[in-house]
Amino acid sequence: MDHLDKLEAQSVYILREAYREFKNIVMLWSIGKDSTVLLWLARKAFFGHVPIPLLHIDTHYKVPEMIQYRDRFAREWKLNMIYGENTEALRQKQTFPDGNVDRLTCCRNLKTEALKHTLSGEWPRYRMNHDTGEYDLDSNTEAYTGVIVGVRADEEGSRSKERYFSPRDQDNDWEVGDQPPELWNQYKTNFAPGTHLRIHPLLDWTELNIWEYIKRENIPVCSLYFDQGCGSRNRSLGCAPCTTPVESTSTTVDEIIDELKTGKFANIAERSGRAQDKEDGGGLETLRREGYM
Amino acid sequence: MEKERLKIVIVGHVDHGKSTVIGRLLADTGSLPEGKLEAVKANCARNAKPFEYAFLLDALKDEQAQGITIDSARCFFESAKRHYIVIDAPGHIEFLKNMVTGAANAETAMIVIDAKEGVQENTRRHGYLLSMLGIRKVVVLVNKMDLVDFDQATFERTAKEYNEFLAQLNLTPVSFIPISAFEGDNIASKSPNLPWYKGLTVMEQLDALPKSTEEANLALPFRFPLQDIYKFTEGKDDRRTFAGTVETGSISIGEEVIFLPSEKRSRIRSIETFNTAKQTTAQAGQAIGFTLETQLYLQPGELMVKAEDELPNIGQRFRSNIFWMGKAPLIKGKSYLLKIGTKRVTVKLVKILNILDASELSSIENKEQVDRHDVGECIFETNKPIAFDLSAEIEFTGRFVIVDDYEIAGGGIILEAIASQESLLAGQVKEREEAWETGLVTANDRGIRFQHQSKFILITGEHGVNKREIAKNLEKQLFNKNYNAYYLSLSNLNLGLDRSIPRHVVEERAEQIRKVGELARIMTDAGQIFITTLAEADDYDLERLKLLNEPHEILVVNVGENRFSKYPVDLCLGLEESPEQAFEKIIDLLNSHSILEYYI
Numbered sequence: 001m002d003h004l005d006k007l008e009a010q011s012v013y014i015l016r017e018a019y020r021e022f023k024n025i026v027m028l029w030s031i032g033k034d035s036t037v038l039l040w041l042a043r044k045a046f047f048g049h050v051p052i053p054l055l056h057i058d059t060h061y062k063v064p065e066m067i068q069y070r071d072r073f074a075r076e077w078k079l080n081m082i083y084g085e086n087t088e089a090l091r092q093k094q095t096f097p098d099g100n101v102d103r104l105t106c107c108r109n110l111k112t113e114a115l116k117h118t119l120s121g122e123w124p125r126y127r128m129n130h131d132t133g134e135y136d137l138d139s140n141t142e143a144y145t146g147v148i149v150g151v152r153a154d155e156e157g158s159r160s161k162e163r164y165f166s167p168r169d170q171d172n173d174w175e176v177g178d179q180p181p182e183l184w185n186q187y188k189t190n191f192a193p194g195t196h197l198r199i200h201p202l203l204d205w206t207e208l209n210i211w212e213y214i215k216r217e218n219i220p221v222c223s224l225y226f227d228q229g230c231g232s233r234n235r236s237l238g239c240a241p242c243t244t245p246v247e248s249t250s251t252t253v254d255e256i257i258d259e260l261k262t263g264k265f266a267n268i269a270e271r272s273g274r275a276q277d278k279e280d281g282g283g284l285e286t287l288r289r290e291g292y293m
Numbered sequence: 294m295e296k297e298r299l300k301i302v303i304v305g306h307v308d309h310g311k312s313t314v315i316g317r318l319l320a321d322t323g324s325l326p327e328g329k330l331e332a333v334k335a336n337c338a339r340n341a342k343p344f345e346y347a348f349l350l351d352a353l354k355d356e357q358a359q360g361i362t363i364d365s366a367r368c369f370f371e372s373a374k375r376h377y378i379v380i381d382a383p384g385h386i387e388f389l390k391n392m393v394t395g396a397a398n399a400e401t402a403m404i405v406i407d408a409k410e411g412v413q414e415n416t417r418r419h420g421y422l423l424s425m426l427g428i429r430k431v432v433v434l435v436n437k438m439d440l441v442d443f444d445q446a447t448f449e450r451t452a453k454e455y456n457e458f459l460a461q462l463n464l465t466p467v468s469f470i471p472i473s474a475f476e477g478d479n480i481a482s483k484s485p486n487l488p489w490y491k492g493l494t495v496m497e498q499l500d501a502l503p504k505s506t507e508e509a510n511l512a513l514p515f516r517f518p519l520q521d522i523y524k525f526t527e528g529k530d531d532r533r534t535f536a537g538t539v540e541t542g543s544i545s546i547g548e549e550v551i552f553l554p555s556e557k558r559s560r561i562r563s564i565e566t567f568n569t570a571k572q573t574t575a576q577a578g579q580a581i582g583f584t585l586e587t588q589l590y591l592q593p594g595e596l597m598v599k600a601e602d603e604l605p606n607i608g609q610r611f612r613s614n615i616f617w618m619g620k621a622p623l624i625k626g627k628s629y630l631l632k633i634g635t636k637r638v639t640v641k642l643v644k645i646l647n648i649l650d651a652s653e654l655s656s657i658e659n660k661e662q663v664d665r666h667d668v669g670e671c672i673f674e675t676n677k678p679i680a681f682d683l684s685a686e687i688e689f690t691g692r693f694v695i696v697d698d699y700e701i702a703g704g705g706i707i708l709e710a711i712a713s714q715e716s717l718l719a720g721q722v723k724e725r726e727e728a729w730e731t732g733l734v735t736a737n738d739r740g741i742r743f744q745h746q747s748k749f750i751l752i753t754g755e756h757g758v759n760k761r762e763i764a765k766n767l768e769k770q771l772f773n774k775n776y777n778a779y780y781l782s783l784s785n786l787n788l789g790l791d792r793s794i795p796r797h798v799v800e801e802r803a804e805q806i807r808k809v810g811e812l813a814r815i816m817t818d819a820g821q822i823f824i825t826t827l828a829e830a831d832d833y834d835l836e837r838l839k840l841l842n843e844p845h846e847i848l849v850v851n852v853g854e855n856r857f858s859k860y861p862v863d864l865c866l867g868l869e870e871s872p873e874q875a876f877e878k879i880i881d882l883l884n885s886h887s888i889l890e891y892y893i
Binding site for chain 2: 020186
């Protein structure tokens with residue numbers, strides 16, 4: 001078994017463990033490459049099926065290609081696809097592109113708050129109806145208490161301290177210094193009522209591993225990752241107003257892998273194009289403490 | 294070709310120089326961001342403090358918080374031969390949990406000892422933990438040799454002392470290397486200060502370590518802890534797939550398998566994967582699925598083995614080495630959850646054989662509990678038989694964790710199976726019966742008065758079959774015929790008898806079984822025909838109920854498919870049978886046991 005085989009086996013084991021132990025779980029699908037690999041790994045774990053609902057938080061500032069891509073594969077792979085949003089903030093224009101709040105507050109409104117209330121079931125959820133191919137208001141408002149997230153330890157500081165199975169209390173507090181031990185493939189799978197859980201099957205993957213796996217498995221990823229002829233592409237996908245494409249002429253997965261291995265991105269952080277990380281120093285750490293994923 | 298990867302954990306007593314070793318390795322292999330070393334040195338000069346490599350690690354951690362890719366717990370460096378991932382395990386005992394987490398998935402360990410201070414408490418404790426965690430490739434670095442004038446005798450004394458300690462744990466270090474991480478002696482290049490040392494430098498030694506044991510795992514007997522069973526019907530999929538990860542060995546289509554402890558047998562029909570070429574063989578390390586030639590009803594947690602291989606142990610008692618991280622001590626008499634492979638089972642501490650005093654590696658005798666950060670040797674008993682290997686033979690299926698109050702509180706490795714002793718439960722029942730105080734009315738007196746014997750009738754079957762209706766109808770009909778029958782719904786206990794007991798998900802099932810058994814013992818003693826229902830019981834649940842109800846008799850009625858492989862069920866009812874038909878059959882059963890008419 002090579003390194004990718006091992007990473008895959010570990011992630012599959014974690015996904016199966018999560019599915020076995022928790023009833024109300026959901027998998028976040030940001031449409032980015034990491035959570036798309038995660039979705040692919042779920043198909044591996046469950047032999048082509050995806051028995052876990054997928055949740056996307058739509059900020060309505062995503063590039064249209066992302067939504068088209070999401071819905072295309074939701075239909076093709078018969079996904080139990082749900083999206084949620086912060087309807088109020090959008091209606092009252094409490095967003096950065098509207099010029100009414102700063103970037104961090106915008107993230108907090110459109111992502112963190114939307115995610116929190118969609119998970120809890122307080123805010124409407126929209127579920128894809130595979131008979132019509134459209135989204136209907138979901139009648140299920142039960143809270144999701146387990147969330148599978150595609151974070152990687154190498155992404156940035158706060159993520160390197162994560163566990164595969166990471167409990168958060170009702171206030172979303174994360175006790176970084178007092179986390180459960182994980183050994184011999186045994187994770188924390190017993191919880192006091194009210195505990196919320198995040199599951200991180202991709203923790204040991206690097207950005208390069210992700211691309212190598214996309215290549216090996218021939219996983220379809222969003223077209224925004226590739227140069228469409230204007231000499232730039234997205235290295236990380238976010239909302240259009242806060243994500244700067246990087247200069248790159250890579251048009252294939254192979255070219256991206258080369259770029260990461262030896263080219264100009266070998267020593268530059270992946271999220272360097274994401275503006276909210278820089279706002280106010282340690283912005284992502286602040287957002288994560290509040291429940292950003 | 295892709296370079297190999299090797300994960301190393303670095304451990305040692307506080308201040309023995311772990312960070313300096315890591316800093317040196319990063320610097321000497323050119324693995325630092327450009328200008329970093331110079332910047333940290335300049336910063337030290339400005340603040341008039343001597344430069345230390347540990348500052349370099351701190352500086353890297355600061356950067357990490359700002360989004361650059363160096364990991365605080367994990368550092369990366371590479372030699373011409375390999376990529377190395379260094380896991381910096383906290384030396385302080387308070388971080389035992391983190392140390393265990395970091396070390397458990399490393400292949401190799403470096404233990405750092407301060408030449409001046411010598412072997413300290415945590416040097417020993419870490420050695421003990423490494424041996425328990427199954428890390429066999431250990432390199433010992435005797436650091437700060439510059440502080441003892443590069444003295445050979447000091448090095449040899451320390452090496453000898455620690456070597457003797459590790460020998461007691463059956464751990465033989467790959468080598469002892471005298472170094473000064475601060476000065477760079479024997480890290481990446483041979484030190485002129487240590488001419489008497491003829492061995493390898495740290496870098497040479499790391500590159501010389503043999504790579505992981507994948508092939509060795511493949512040669513072991515086949516072990517597959519069953520993680521789950523999937524039946525996804527979407528897209529007319531009719532596969533019933535047994536999913537899990539192969540721990541050791543390999544298996545091919547057509548080979549015969551046994552599931553343990555249930556002892557059910559079948560053969561491999563197919564090997565299931567997604568988006569790969571068809572496989573005819575599955576091997577160690579693969580997270581995979583199987584379909585079987587025959588339909589078996591199994592619970593996740595069974596261990597699938599190859600019929601022709603050497604079989605694991607099946608039993609309830611074992612002797613083990615454990616370490617305890619729980620906030621509350623490990624005590625006798627309390628129920629814990631044991632997780633071994635994919636099996637979860639209730640477990641109790643039977644006996645503490647000894648607790649190790651890590652500072653001396655001598656034993657503390659007669660300890661009544663295992664405290665936080667203790668390591669020691671104990672005997673455990675599970676409430677049902679489990680399949681396991683001895684850790685010395687197959688480590689993957691010979692190690693376990695213990696959950697206390699929702700938290701993984703301990704871990705251990707199995708040293709020995711302890712067979713054929715009276716179980717804890719049998720002992721308790723015996724004790725109960727010896728002490729049982731009877732009134733002046735005997736069972737015979739009651740039988741004559743009531744015109745029948747007492748009996749415990751348990752109606753079991755899957756969730757959703759009409760057990761309850763059958764039970765209620767049985768009670769009513771027996772009552773109408775003047776029998777003393779009493780039906781109890783177990784849900785009545787939750788807000789009554791059980792109210793004072795905090796609900797604890799881990800022990801709920803075992804505790805529920807115990808309570809039903811004890812209630813049955815009382816009700817049958819009172820001469821009643823005691824009727825209740827229990828969903829999803831297994832062979833061992835029935836064995837326990839039978840034992841708990843002694844000296845009176847239990848009759849088990851199963852509704853739906855009989856999935857018991859060991860316990861002889863007294864009566865099987867089809868799903869289509871009405872409560873009336875069920876009643877007729879149960880009456881026949883009672884009569885055939887000459888229970889009802891005996892006194893008439």
